[in-house]
Amino acid sequence: MPAFLRYVEQDATIASIKSELSSSLLSLVIAVASYAAECEPLLAEVAKLERDYEFGGSLHSCCGPVVKPSVLVIRTDVSDGLKHLALELGLGGGKASSFQIYKQGKLVMGSSGLGSETGEQISTTIDAIRSQLACVSAQKTSNSSCCPPTSNAAVCCPSGNADAPTDPAEVLRLVQQSYANTVNKSNGGCCVSVDPQLTGYTPQQIIQAGKDANLGLGCGNPISFANIKPGETVVDLGSGAGVDCFLACALVGPTGQVIGVDMTPDMIFKARRNASNRKDTNVQFRLGEIEHLPIPDNTADCVISNCVINLSPDKPQVFREIYRILKPGGRVAISDVVVRPSKIIPRRLRTAEALAC
Numbered sequence: 001m002p003a004f005l006r007y008v009e010q011d012a013t014i015a016s017i018k019s020e021l022s023s024s025l026l027s028l029v030i031a032v033a034s035y036a037a038e039c040e041p042l043l044a045e046v047a048k049l050e051r052d053y054e055f056g057g058s059l060h061s062c063c064g065p066v067v068k069p070s071v072l073v074i075r076t077d078v079s080d081g082l083k084h085l086a087l088e089l090g091l092g093g094g095k096a097s098s099f100q101i102y103k104q105g106k107l108v109m110g111s112s113g114l115g116s117e118t119g120e121q122i123s124t125t126i127d128a129i130r131s132q133l134a135c136v137s138a139q140k141t142s143n144s145s146c147c148p149p150t151s152n153a154a155v156c157c158p159s160g161n162a163d164a165p166t167d168p169a170e171v172l173r174l175v176q177q178s179y180a181n182t183v184n185k186s187n188g189g190c191c192v193s194v195d196p197q198l199t200g201y202t203p204q205q206i207i208q209a210g211k212d213a214n215l216g217l218g219c220g221n222p223i224s225f226a227n228i229k230p231g232e233t234v235v236d237l238g239s240g241a242g243v244d245c246f247l248a249c250a251l252v253g254p255t256g257q258v259i260g261v262d263m264t265p266d267m268i269f270k271a272r273r274n275a276s277n278r279k280d281t282n283v284q285f286r287l288g289e290i291e292h293l294p295i296p297d298n299t300a301d302c303v304i305s306n307c308v309i310n311l312s313p314d315k316p317q318v319f320r321e322i323y324r325i326l327k328p329g330g331r332v333a334i335s336d337v338v339v340r341p342s343k344i345i346p347r348r349l350r351t352a353e354a355l356a357c
Contacts, residue, residue: 004050005043008074010081014088017072022105026069028133029100030124031086033077036096045126046071049133069101069133097124101132123198196243199335200224205247212274214243219307220335223247227331231255232301235325237290237318238262238308242271242283248304249280258283259300261293291317295325304333 008017021027030046032039050068074091076083090107091098101109109132196206196214200221206214223244228234228251236245239260248258262268262285271285288294290305291314303322312318322332 005047005071005073008072008082008085010079012082012085014085017085017089018105020070020072021102024070024102025104026133027102027105028069028071028129029074029089029091029102030071030129031074031076031089031091031098033096034075035077039097042097042124042126043073046129049126049130099124099129208250209243209246210274210278212241212270215241217307218243218335219337222304222306222333222335223251226302226304226333228252228302233257233259233299233327234302234304235293235295235300236260237293237303237305237322238311239271239285240267240306242274242285244304244306245271245283245285246274246278246280249283252282254282256282259295260285261288261290261295263287263289291321293321293325297324298327299325300330301327302331302333306335307337309334310337 017029021029028046030043032043034040074082074086074089076086076091086098089100091100100107196218197203199218201209201214205221205223217240226234226248228248230251230253232252233256234245234248234252236248236258239245239262242260245258245260249256252258260271260283262271265287268285268287275283275285286294290308290312303326309315309318326332
């Protein structure tokens with residue numbers, strides 16, 4: 001096993017681990033169980049990251065080379081002591097593999113979300129680990145921005161001086177740019193796709209929607225509680241590549257209709273291309289903003305949305321539009337995120353791009 005990775009000894013204590021994490025500028029802690037088939041390949045891929053750090057591979061950001069982390073591996077199935085150690089750190093939680101990233105001993109990102117100030121849930125994959133390491137290590141510990149004066153700080157360095165803009169047009173532009181980068185798999189954001197099963201989609205739904213329709217950018221499954229019936233008209237606000245629209249198609253049947261609305265041309269193109277490869281004839285995708293829906297009054301029996309309304313600079317207007325297009329007695333099924341007043345949003349999440357993730 002390369003020196004880049006180190007197994008945690010069975011006699012290790014939570015105090016000794018925290019001391020080691022505090023002494024390292026950047027640390028990656030991975031909890032794995034050897035009985036799970038994905039764990040050994042995952043560790044092999046993590047070991048390969050060392051070459052990226054040493055030979056100038058892909059682990060760079062617009063702020064320059066990223067910091068090489070120390071990597072600790074906790075094998076939770078070796079002993080009860082190691083299992084409890086992982087649980088004390090907030091790792092595991094019933095999963096075969098999970099990870100956390102620490103910066104000078106402070107937890108800044110975790111796949112399980114336990115103990116993390118963000119509470120995000122992220123799949124334990126090499127792509128997720130690589131992306132989060134690059135984002136976290138590129139952040140400076142000072143209050144100054146690492147981005148060049150001519151760069152887009154909000155895109156390049158989420159922890160810099162680029163707080164979320166207040167101009168509505170700029171918010172929409174930045175969110176649109178971030179989603180375009182995501183669908184085109186371009187640089188310019190720190191978005192990490194989430195395993196759709198973690199947000200409530202069943203394996204059957206994932207297969208039914210198609211892999212190209214689910215980009216893993218939602219935060220729930222509105223279809224699961226929308227109570228969609230045959231013959232209804234469903235409108236999806238921020239339809240992306242079409243995942244929820246395609247699932248709704250099967251529920252409304254040939255006598256129903258599904259309309260997806262998205263403000264990003266690249267997403268509309270992707271969704272329409274996905275639709276052309278399917279047998280569904282009762283779905284259409286329209287370019288437009290959710291604050292000004294391109295839909296007539298009294299059209300929808302149900303309006304759904306998945307982690308999009310939080311991005312709007314004018315949320316009251318979004319709900320006025322929802323009310324306008326709903327038929328009398330219509331309903332709404334929204335999966336989204338809200339700010340908890342008792343929690344402070346970390347500086348690195350105060351950008352439109354961060355919210356777009």
